[in-house]
Amino acid sequence: MSSFTDEVVSSILRSTGALASVEGDLCHYTNVVQCENTLYALTIDVPSDAQAGSKLVNNSIPIPVLPGQDVVFVSSIIINDPSSKIEDKVEHLLKYNFYLLQNLTINATGVTGTLADNVVPFSFLTTLVVHGKLTGTIPNRYQNLQYLDLYGNQIKTFDAKNFDFLQNVNLSHNIVDSLIVFWGTQGTPKLYTHVDISDNLLTTLPSEVNTPQLEFLNVSRNSIVGTLPKGLFTSTLTTVDASHNQLSGDLPDVSGATALSHFNLSNNGYSTGTEKVLSRSTLSVFDVSNNALSGSIGSIASDVLTTFDVHQNSFTGAVPESLAAQTFLRYLDLSDNAELGGTLVLNGTALPTAETVNVSHTAIQVNITDEYLRTSAVRQLSAVGATVVFTGAAEGAALPGTLPDSLQTLDLTDAGLTGTLPVEWGTNARHLQSVKLTGNNITGCVPRGWTDVAALREAYEELNTTGTFELCPSDDGGGREAKKGLGDGAIAGIAVGAVAALVLLVLLIVLMVYCCKRRKKKKGTAEGIETAATTHVRRTNPLTEGCSTGEGESSCDTSTDISSESEYSVPV
Template sequence: MSPEPNSGHFLILTIIFLTIINPSYSLTNTREILNKFKTNLANSNTQVFTTWNANNPICNFTGIVCNEESFVKEIALSEQKLEGTLDFESICDIESLEKISLGANSLHGTISSHLSKCSNLTHLDLGMNLFEGEFVEISSLRKLEFLNLNMSGFSGRFPWKSLEKLTNLTYLSLGDNLFEKTSFPLEILNLYKLEILYLTNSSIEGTIPNEIKNLVSLQRLELSDNFLMGEIPDGITKLASLQILELYDNRISGVFPLGFGQLVMLKYLDVSNNSLEGDVHELRTLTNLESLQLFENKFSGDIPVEFGEFKFLKEFSIYKNKFTGELPAKIGSWADFEFIDVSENMLTGLIPPDMCKNGKFLTFLMLQNNFTGGLPQTYANCSSLKRLRISKNSLSGRVPDGIWSLPDLEMIDLAMNQFEGQVGHNIGEAKFLAQLFISNNRFSGELPEEISKVSSLVEIELMYNQFSGEIPVKIGDLKKLTSFHIEGNFFSSNIPESIGSCVSLSDINLAGNMFTGNIPASFGSLRVLNSLNMSNNKLSGVIPDSLSSLKLSLIDLSNNMLIGRVPESLLAEADDGSFSGNPGLCADGSRGTRRCSPVSRGSGSGLGVAKYCFIAGALVLVLSVSCFFLIRMRYKDRENLINRNFSWHMKQFHIITFSEGEIVQALKQENLIGKGGSGNVYKVELGCGKKLAVKHMLKPTIDSASDQKSYPSSATILPKRKSRCPEYDAEVATLSSIRHVNVVKLYCSITSEDSNLLVYEYMPNGSLWDRLHTYQKIEMDWNVRYEIAVGAAKGLEYLHHGCERPVIHRDVKSSNILLDEEMKPKIADFGLAKIVQTNKVMDSTHLIAGTYGYIAPEYGYTQKVTEKSDIYSFGVVLMELVTGKKPVQPEFGENKDIVSWVHDEMKSKGTVIGLVDSYISDESKEDAAKVLTIAIRCTMRFPAQRPSMRMVVHLLEQVEPHSPFDIVIDNDIQIVKD
């Protein structure tokens, strides 16, 4: 007789049976675990979890992958804008779980030791997040094949020992974290199956062990941006499968080891910024190379001719070495070649002609060598080219006409050669040209009028050539122009008043030409002008009083024929020779001129002065009559503006106690406080004492006769068709519904047939830019700067997360952060703002937006602006607050901004504190340095690596001055390589 079955055994068998025939029975706990997982991420993009509900099978949840038995096999939620913490104590109770993919989110907090319970994991991706603290011991995860912790925010000591038992790993990425310094972790050398090893910026020091040869399956080895020294070990030459080898930004020395040429599978080789030396002939056999980066080393000798036969080569950079000889004639002629930089060597011979053969060439850098001959005609049709820099060589001949009009070209740098001929009249077609550097050549002829059509121009340097004729009258159309250097030429005639319309000009040098006539009074309207040199010309007349309003660090008007008194305000920053060589000038201080005094009768000098005074008197009489009529006309114009626009329409967004008439009547010249690309700004003080700021934006209209856009004079009424002002529309649409203490308040809009007025609260302390960088600069202690940072962050957080429809500002910068009477910040100027569509999808825009120095790097290749672009720009503002530097300064170096400067300085000085503004007290420098680390996170190269604005506010609040919040502030913090 069989024994009676045990009831406990029977229950177990029943559960097993139910599990097999009804998987949902065993998934009950899984649903609870996933609900808890979702709860911890409550502030995230809720669209991800719309399918995570009780009516839906777990296997239909977004990001959940099940196996054939309907058990959860994978959580796949990378790049989903998740914010919150992870609870591995619950997650690892899902025994069927094999893969966790949560990379490129904004997850934070620490990782608990319960992760070690996920013993069936084969794939773990937590990369590009914002975790804190040390990573945990994971030696129990024996099945793990893929581990990615890259740029996750981990710090402290990494448990290298735990890797020793993870012998199934094929992918290991631990780079760009804040680990403690360590020698090369020998535990990794036992992971024979490794195909990918990424340890860039992992604080590894010492030498690369020769035993690296054990990793025979390696296809990708990246050890860049560490503290490695010594030579490249022979063992690397045994890695026959290697396709990518990156060792840049270390202290590696010596030569390429014998046998390095055996790595014939290599596609990408980057050993830049080390101390390597010798020739590079060992690389002649690497015919599969697509990218070869050898720059900033001590290499010498010639460039092997075999490099010209590399049929896959797209990038070639060897700048700052000691190479000699000629470049191979065929280099770059086979593949879709994109980039060459051989600058700062001792190369000779001709420029290779066919680097743009396949029409993909972007960057052409060969400056500071000894190249001869001309610029090959083949590049005249290189429509893909963005940067052309061949200055400081011995090149000659005429520049091919097509060069001047290349459609995507952003920089032309031909300076310090022997080029001749004229600037092509087709230059007006170069719509993206920002920098034109052709100084110290033999260019001649007139500057073509078409240059005024290149509205993107920021810098023009034409000095020391043989140009003649007049400056084009329409030069004032260049609204972005900041630097205009044409000294040492033969320009003549009058200096056009229109230069005063170049509202961004900070540096003007017209010295050493043949200019005649008066100094344009319009120069006085250039509010950001910092340096003005018009010496050694034939200028006459008096120095305009309008120049008195300028705050110049340099002025030189010497050696002209100027007369009268030097305005007192110009003497403060002038050198002794600033006004010398003008016999008719006098000043109340020497400055190289005679002292002003009463004219003595009967003296020869008195007769001379009398002559000048007679001329000056005649001029004053003429000017007085002219001014009378001008004032009368201006009064008439103003009367027309007020009277004819009888149909002013006011739209209120807040309770107000003033009328449109009070606002319009106050739009006087004496109330003008600022000019911008979208209009003038006036300060209006009401009868009750309340102050307002009014932006006057003229509507772009279409003349019915010509069908062309124009901005009509206020004194002229023409038949028009209705048209829109996109900046006005954007600003009203954005600000009319926003109510936040850190966003500037828009009281109302007032519109008429040809004008738009926006009435704001008045901000008496101007902009953050003014307080940090201009003559209005004040010494702000760290507490004030910190409060500005937090307040501005909260304003942007509201725009991104608090509005019914999120707003992308698209022009975040310090000049758009205004300060009230208590120095509280408010986000302003929403003329470029983009409101996210009602479907809640964070769209992007292809319109040009932003300001140079603040623009996120992805805009260069996608031309898209998202909320992460705002975050990058805000990171730049934080860097300004901490360092006191402008976003772009000459001291940063060629093609570098504050972001790259911070990275370079941290590498060289080994500290963040050393970058803090000297105006900040020593006891506050550590607090400021903590904010700089947050700025670095905001300015990560890839958008997914940047925190959300909500997370930025959270991080800033954690580093309140004198708080105990512990954050690493030494040189372990790095920026991803550009």
């Protein structure tokens, strides 16, 4: 190793905060330096306690002027900065002559600048990874790359004319609006196997492409118009994601993509062509949600589907019967296709691995058996506005007594249910996180056990926003007729109370009349006695009655005139 090499490597170790000091043989620092013959390989994990504003390297190291003496003998530089301590321009590192460098990986969001083109080419550099804030383009200095990953920068253009060895390209989450000679030409194919240019500013793709080895393509979240060129769909292509663009017309011709597994063209403006894609027997993921697709969904050739998402379209006709037979399907969303009808039968063999089943806002009838409820792995079941029939529910019941242990979310709003609520859910449905039942013909009272389970209590409270639902007196069943308004028991209680009050009122009136008459009678008797005493008894003062006084004489009548004793008798 040259002294200049040691000086640059030591500076990288100190500047990044990997080592506080460096002395002697660099090969002794085995945690960050690997010595391979005459080359160093650096693997640096910037510590969280490193100084903020750390650098990639000392930018002021003098560069030897003699040819060959300026080479830095390093085969690999890997710098990971999870705590974002480094703040530096990448040019400060790349100005040195890393002629023999094979791998440059910098995961540091504080690294800015551009990929310099004014230094000798990287003849051996095959891997370039920079997750920072680089701007500009990718110069020809890096034309021997096989693996290019500039995720999350601000790269704007890329002229790939001289990049003949590129196999894996990740320019996602940049501001790329121009790709020049990127997709190959008639006589010059590109050897890409993986291309990810998602989350950029692309508006078009060429009508002719030549990427015969392409396996993975992601151009999602751009502003691409038109449709995808047929040349992309070669026999090697397994995954295509062109979602969230402005593509329209007929879905692309995938007849040449005999190994196609993942197909995601959701959130575009396509109108027809599902049958061409669904004819692929290798299809695992089919997502054309939120388009303008109409007509019948068509038959499904694949029996290895894991995702089938066609929500937010205008499909008509009957739901394909083969969907229920998909043994690997985990995600099924048919929602928001108002005229999509038919019957989806969920029995003991249907959709055994499905975790999400959504038929909301369709004309589909879903027949759900008890066997399905016992064996299903479903976690989210939604049928808002559809028709749901639980074939094993008890007579007069709207819902079954048992649910899958896996079920967390159940939305049966406006699902055509009629009948009572199951008391069993208060004990065997505690795994539920959300239940919605409004818009149905729920009869009977609400089992008291529902108030002990948060999701069921919320469902009960939501039901009460559309009417008055009474809690059952005890959890012996929810079948008593007490749907809305006052229950029979409450009405009977009010009636008995009213009768009792009326009887008491009558008794009170009778008692008051009796008392008044008795008091009046006593008063009359007393008045009669007083009158009689005044009329028939004349008391005289024997000293004054019948006496006259004259001068010198007096004359007194001392007699008492009392009627016969038989005419007057006053009890004393």
